[in-house]
Amino acid sequence: MEVGFYTNNFVNSYNSKRVRGQKEFNGLDILGSSSKEVKDAWNKAEKASGVNGYGMNSDGKMTQLTTLFAMSMESRYNGEEQDILGNTVYSAKRTVQKALDRLGTPQNSKEKKEKDFYEYFLSYLA
Numbered sequence: 385m386e387v388g389f390y391t392n393n394f395v396n397s398y399n400s401k402r403v404r405g406q407k408e409f410n411g412l413d414i415l416g417s418s419s420k421e422v423k424d425a426w427n428k429a430e431k432a433s434g435v436n437g438y439g440m441n442s443d444g445k446m447t448q449l450t451t452l453f454a455m456s457m458e459s460r461y462n463g464e465e466q467d468i469l470g471n472t473v474y475s476a477k478r479t480v481q482k483a484l485d486r487l488g489t490p491q492n493s494k495e496k497k498e499k500d501f502y503e504y505f506l507s508y509l510a
Contacts, residue, residue, distance in 0.1 A: 418467070418469050418470075418471065418476065419471055419472060419473065421473050421509070422469055422471075422472075422473060422476045422509070424508070425473075425476070425505055425508035425509045426505060428504070428508045429501050429502075429504035429505035429507075429508055430501070432504045432508075433497060433500045433501040433504050434497070435497045435498065435500070435501050436501070437450060437452055437498070437501045437502065437505060438450055438452055438453055439452075439453055439498075448494050448498070450483075450498050451483040451484075451486050451487045451498065451502075452468070452479075452480075452483050452502075454486075455468050455479070455482070455483060455486070456468050473509050476505075476509055477506060477509050480502050480505055480506050480509070481506070483502055484499065484502050484503070484506075487499055487502070
């Protein structure tokens with residue numbers, strides 16, 4: 385998958401051939417393929433929390449640097465898979481728990497919303 389990175393008015397966004405023509409974006413479009421259970425849990429968590437765990441708005445622009453985004457970029461930088469959630473519910477749970485550990489105690493409202501998303505996501509991955 386070809387992924388490019390560009391800056392537009394200080395807002396970073398991914399531009400992938402696979403998702404470029406879409407009208408709405410989802411963080412899982414960037415993270416790669418996940419199982420149906422993981423996708424369903426992600427979508428339920430977005431609806432329950434009102435935020436996207438990847439820090440993207442519906443136009444595909446970054447609204448904040450989330451922990452999952454940072455973990456994905458670190459993985460990509462180290463030559464590993466960008467799909468940090470993996471293909472199983474277990475691997476997604478493990479990754480989200482790592483994200484929660486890294487996030488620690490939220491310092492502002494955006495981090496609180498991010499934490500809420502991760503907690504909802506974990507609960508739906510059961």
